[in-house]
Amino acid sequence: MPSPRSSPSRRAAPAPSPSRRAAPAPSPSCAAVAFRSLLAADLRFSRQLGLCAGERSAWGSARPLLRLLEVSGHGVPWLAGTLYGLGRSESPAGREVLLNLLFALVLDLVLVAMVKGLVRRRRPTHNKMDMFVTISVDKYSFPSGHATRAAMVCRFVLHHLVLAIPLRVLVVLWAVIVGISRVMLGRHNVTDVAFGFIMGYMQYNVVKYFWLSPLSAPALFAVWNQ
Numbered sequence: 001m002p003s004p005r006s007s008p009s010r011r012a013a014p015a016p017s018p019s020r021r022a023a024p025a026p027s028p029s030c031a032a033v034a035f036r037s038l039l040a041a042d043l044r045f046s047r048q049l050g051l052c053a054g055e056r057s058a059w060g061s062a063r064p065l066l067r068l069l070e071v072s073g074h075g076v077p078w079l080a081g082t083l084y085g086l087g088r089s090e091s092p093a094g095r096e097v098l099l100n101l102l103f104a105l106v107l108d109l110v111l112v113a114m115v116k117g118l119v120r121r122r123r124p125t126h127n128k129m130d131m132f133v134t135i136s137v138d139k140y141s142f143p144s145g146h147a148t149r150a151a152m153v154c155r156f157v158l159h160h161l162v163l164a165i166p167l168r169v170l171v172v173l174w175a176v177i178v179g180i181s182r183v184m185l186g187r188h189n190v191t192d193v194a195f196g197f198i199m200g201y202m203q204y205n206v207v208k209y210f211w212l213s214p215l216s217a218p219a220l221f222a223v224w225n226q
Contacts, residue, residue: 038191042189042190042191043124043189045190046124046183046188046189046190047124047126049183049184049190050124050126050127050183050184050185050186051184052066052181052184052185052186053124053126053127053128053184053185053186054126054128054186059184063185066181066184066185067132067185069177069178069181070131070132070146070178070181070182070185070187071132072174072178073146073149073150073178074132074133074146075105075108075109075145075149076132076133078105078149078153079102079105079106082098082101082102082105083102085098086098086099086102092214095221096212096213096214096221097160097161099212099220099221100156100160100207100211100212101153101156103207103210103212104152104153104156104203104204104207105149107203107206107207108145108148108149108152108200108203109145111148111199111203112137112143112145112148112196112199113135113137115142115143115199116137116138116140116141116142116143116145117137117140119140119142120140121140121141121142121192122139122140122141123139123140123141123187123188124141124186124187124188124189126186127185127186127187128186131187141187141188141189141192142188142189142191142192142195143192143193143195143196143199144179144182144187144188144192144193144195144196145196146178146179146182146187146196147178147179147182147188147192147193147194147195147196147197147199147200148196148197148199148200148203149200150174150175150176150178150179150197150200151175151179151196151197151198151199151200151201151203151204152200152201152203152204152207153175153200154171154172154174154175155200155201155204156204156207157171158171158172159204159208179193179196179197180193
């Protein structure tokens with residue numbers, strides 16, 4: 001006796017065509033794997049170096065001293081001191097140097113804010129948000145503004161002030177210690193500070209190229225000479 005025809009619901013579904021099959025997920029490139037490994041190592045190493053991130057940290061007793069270093073590398077004292085020096089200086093050469101230092105400090109603030117706003121890397125999770133005078137972009141970590149400023153000011157001072165060798169060494173040490181203190185306080189990761197040093201070093205080249213003088217900016221110097 002012939003078998004009954006199978007109903008449409010019991011018929012086997014057609015095999016999916018090769019074009020409809022899900023494509024395998026692309027494997028990450030070597031560059032992506034290396035970047036992720038570097039980022040993980042950076043976060044882990046930075047957390048280990050955050051010895052003064054809190055009062056209960058391994059070196060928590062040194063936190064007040066490092067916070068003084070934080071203030072020494074902050075933009076507000078440098079801007080205020082430079083403006084005060086411009087107002088008190090009676091030397092044309094001194095005013096020229098101070099005016100260019102002011103230009104360098106403003107340039108640093110603008111460039112760091114732009115990069116932080118573009119990258120938007122959050123500060124380390126172990127950071128305690130008790131920083132001295134912050135603005136909106138200071139919630140981001142990359143790059144370290146203290147590191148850019150320290151490197152730029154260090155080059156500026158060494159090139160335009162006549163200092164004895166011990167004082168020149170102290171200026172370099174100050175810049176390096178300010179950068180290291182950012183990691184120890186938990187404010188930044190190691191790569192934030194490393195990139196900040198490089199960026200600040202290059203910023204001085206911009207200041208040097210656009211150096212303000214009575215010949216290049218006579219109207220500006222006329223204002224300060226009044």
